Amino acid sequence: MVGQRLSIVTDKPQTTRHRILCICSGSDYQMILYDTPGVLREQRHKLDSMMMQNVRSATVNADCVLILVDACKAPEKIDEVLEEGIGDLKNKPPTLLIMNKKDLIKPGEVAKKLEWYTKFTDVDEVIPVSAKYGHGVEDVKNWILSKLPNGPAYYPKDIVSEHPERFFVAEIVREKIFLQYRNEIPYVCQVNVISYKARPNAKDFIQVEILVEKNSQKIIIIGKEGKALKLLATAARLDVENFLQKKVYLEIEVKVKENWRQDVGFLKHSGYGGQIGIV
Incomplete structure (x- = not known):
């Protein structure tokens, strides 16, 4: 969404360690996105617990939260993960579950998993996407924009991150x-x-x-x-x-x-x- 890759990506879990700020600007909007580490249920080192602090702090004042899951994997209940990362689910901000890699499974399988997550997960909406081909990305952007309050831009429009x-x-x-x-x-x-x-x-x-x-x-x-x-x-x-x-x-x-x-x-x-x- 920001026009270039800012977060590293591998097929191994816990690739992301830092909370990475990304800025997506358009003619009449600006979205400030935080890419956080994944939620760790087992924290064996101080590093793990500090990574989880980054996850929780990113959601404190968030206008909405995005949860990313792999569409190729079997659906699983993620309410415990949500609670670990967000806190009290009763007071959680609007939450979107994104099923990525929909291009790797059949359309019928996508529909079944979408129905499962909608039924068994405490999120406001589920959107299947293919980040590789850009399918569904615009739907995600429009969902985010529908949740953002009106206000001034915080960054110049040509800036995509504040990290050095x-x-x-x-x-x-x-x-x-x-x-x-x-x-x-x-x-x-x-x-x-x-x-x-x-x-x-x-x-x-x-x-x-x-x-x-x-x-x-x-x-x-x-x-x-x-x-x-x-x-x-x-x-x-x-x-x-x-x-x-x-x-x-x-x-x-x-x-x-x-x-x-x-x-x-x-x-x-x-x-x-x-x-x-x-x-």
Whole structure:
């Protein structure tokens, strides 16, 4: 809806960690959207609980809430998830359930799942969409606009996010980690942009560190003769260049920081307390 991809996407759960602000502006409207982490029923680390704080805080003053589900998966009751993320369902804002990936199942199956969610879920409306092909996206936009109050625009119309470029660079690197590595590796990685130097007559210089919790995890990230890290850096650099629309020199170093997912001070500094810190 904002015209470009701002959130990283993989097929693994809990890819999104931060609450990402997106701005969608038209001739007579402006929508401020928050893409939040998914609701975690089991919170094993301080990181998990702080991510859930981000989810809840995003809904406190929301004019409406969107819940995204995979249309390819069997329907399941999500009222417990709603309550965990929103709070008291009796006082919840208008809520829309979006069934994404409708293009991957038959129309009859879409209709059955739409009927099921409408009947068994405490939401105001269900809209099936295909984000890949744009089907149903306009219906979602119109639903949101019908719930928004009249008021002034908060941002210039050419702005799509308030996050700095270095935040998106870190997110792109983290996305490539999710795509390249398996098991627990993507979940133990924290990506920080240590240095970002814009150079008008040369490639921008970007220095990134990947933090893991154990040396064995560091070894996996680097790979034999550094080949895995080189592959990661190349994939990340290409996407960063596409996002920034300029050539960059990307340097990545892997370090060990034991139990960083339990370090509240570090997590707040890294933006998990709500505002994006120095990443």
